[in-house]
Amino acid sequence: MRLVLLGPPGSGKGTQAVRLAQAFGLQHVATGDILRDEVARQTDLGIKAKAFMDAGQLVPDQLVSDMIAGRLQADFILDGYPRSLPQAESLTHLLKQKGWTLDAALNLQVPEDEIVARLSGRLVCLQCKTVFPAGTESPCQKCGGKLGKRADDNANVIRERLNVYHNTTKPLENYYQKLGLLREVPAVGSPDEIFKRLCATLKRA
Numbered sequence: 745m746r747l748v749l750l751g752p753p754g755s756g757k758g759t760q761a762v763r764l765a766q767a768f769g770l771q772h773v774a775t776g777d778i779l780r781d782e783v784a785r786q787t788d789l790g791i792k793a794k795a796f797m798d799a800g801q802l803v804p805d806q807l808v809s810d811m812i813a814g815r816l817q818a819d820f821i822l823d824g825y826p827r828s829l830p831q832a833e834s835l836t837h838l839l840k841q842k843g844w845t846l847d848a849a850l851n852l853q854v855p856e857d858e859i860v861a862r863l864s865g866r867l868v869c870l871q872c873k874t875v876f877p878a879g880t881e882s883p884c885q886k887c888g889g890k891l892g893k894r895a896d897d898n899a900n901v902i903r904e905r906l907n908v909y910h911n912t913t914k915p916l917e918n919y920y921q922k923l924g925l926l927r928e929v930p931a932v933g934s935p936d937e938i939f940k941r942l943c944a945t946l947k948r949a
């Protein structure tokens with residue numbers, strides 16, 4: 745199965761992508777995590793990407809699309825890619841070259857005021873990257889690592905990331921709608937409830 749997971753920052757893409765990957769045996773490709781790792785290791789890509797990420801802007805399309813093209817296995821869930829029309833077109837082209845088709849583009853829908861509240865308080869395990877809601881105490885319940893804030897989860901950068909989402913990423917809904925692949929999934933409620941909704945949507949897909 746091949747899936748794209750769409751939705752604004754803070755909509756729970758990372759949490760749900762991990763669950764879907766486990767449930768369906770998919771490669772989980774999270775571009776934000778890969779880029780943060782490249783930045784931490786100070787690779788050429790990481791050095792180029794850092795300033796864009798710190799400002800809440802998108803890393804240039806070509807860099808990210810090349811990064812994806814080199815990694816994709818036959819069954820995957822893409823979390824955080826594509827994020828612009830040129831990226832969506834690159835993905836369509838790549839899939840065509842490989843003779844693969846997408847099964848669905850799942851769109852997580854969350855009201856804007858809830859997104860801002862989630863992003864400004866959320867914590868992430870600095871070791872295993874699991875995301876926790878505001879107020880969760882260290883250590884991480886999964887791996888015992890320390891919890892902290894993501895560098896780009898501060899008010900100014902959050903505002904810029906939401907602008908980028910509205911101007912550049914949201915048009916992808918229309919792109920995948922036209923391809924007959926868009927599946928809208930309300931992403932409010934507990935992670936378990938949202939996961940059940942995603943699974944039910946995939947059964948119908």
Ligand code: AMP
Pocket residue numbers: 753775776777779796797798800801802803804805808823824825826827831896905
């Ligand atoms: P995320 O963890 O998905 O919220 O991504 C964190 C940051 O990584 C974004 O704000 C961008 O700067 C960068 N990034 C992640 N995915 C992409 C992408 N598909 N295209 C461009 N930049 C990306």
